[in-house]
Amino acid sequence: MKESEKFKYLNNFRVKLDVVIFGTDTRMGRLFDVILLYVILVSIVLVMLESVQSYNLAYGDFFNIFEWFFTLFFTFEYITRLWISRKPLNYVFSFFGIIDLIAVIPTYLTLFYVGGSYLVVVRAVRLLRVFRILKLSRQISESRVIVTALVASRHKIIVFLGAVLTLAVIMGTLMYMIEGGENGFDNIPRSIYWAIVTITTVGYGDITPGTVFGQSIAALLMLMGYAIIAVPTGIVSSEINKASKKMSEEINVLCSCGKRRHFNNARYCFNCGTVLDL
Structure with a gap:
């Protein structure tokens, strides 16, 4: 395969992944969002159950196996989002980019803390996994309305x-x-x-x-x-009503981070803060 053909193939593959991961209006995009939603929920439930001493003693190996499965899954998601982003640094330092990184770091860090003297450190680091719950806000589009309302009424x-x-x-x-x-x-x-x-x-x-x-x-x-x-x-409810009306007037402008839908008066991307090319 020629270099040009390889580049074309990789470029097409990136476009397809972009549709799956960022294309929430497509069939594959919705399927990916649903799968990711359930994976996040199950991983959070297991983190909570793991904190129960009786469950941890009885099913510790089970929790570890599934924790590594979820960690590898979220790692693949993070690397994929980084690869298909037009401006990777914008994604890395965006809110969701930081949350995605926090979701995978704790499990890897536990590899470097071995032994009883580091038990407290290991427990503290592993508790950071609960921040995966913030990944849910990406899956719930209505969360934008709440965030917009809170910012407007601050x-x-x-x-x-x-x-x-x-x-x-x-x-x-x-x-x-x-x-x-x-x-x-x-x-x-x-x-x-x-x-x-x-x-x-x-x-x-x-x-x-x-x-x-x-x-x-x-x-x-x-x-x-x-x-x-x-x-x-009352203050927040009023702003939520205003934000809901604005969302119905969104424009389909694609940002470098992959987000497509923005308010019609938006000048910056709500996800990464990049100036929109209107």
Whole structure:
């Protein structure tokens, strides 16, 4: 086979792989996404089961075999995405590129830590495998709507959180003065902690006011908590509706990282940040 023919064959093969891996609107692309989705889910479930000591003792070899299978699968996926990307470095340093790398590194690192003295290190590194769950966001297109909504509402949410924190500081300081350092209100920071727990309606019960005035303020904060929770929900919901409408007006612009669909007013790729050629 001539060099030109080999190059042409490899180029055609890369195009076909591009359709399978990035072509979510094609039959093979959807099939690949479904397979990848189930592989990610099963690998996460096994990581969780492995942390149960009784299961780990009984099925340790089983977990190791499947862990290497999943690691090799994700390694092949990572190398393939790197090979077919028009700008590999953009993929490597993109959000999903980093997540894909984190998904495979832990298992390989355990090969270099052998023996009881490194047991803690091995366990800590292997726990990084749970980050594979972030790979699911690539498979769920609706996640873009949520991310877009959160980014768009970040300024409002920051202002809102600042107001809540201010309220917690004021109420915590007030409760410290009212309770006089008793009933768990030993200092202002602990009193602020109580105020935050009460406002969010968590209510651990580790600190409780003993005075009638303090209990009245606690009841008021609990009622305010329900209203406070509704505020960020409304902000994000509004932005989700806006983002959903924008998604219906997407344009099919291909980025160098392989992503095709972008908002009609987009100037940069939502996946890797590259300037789009509109």
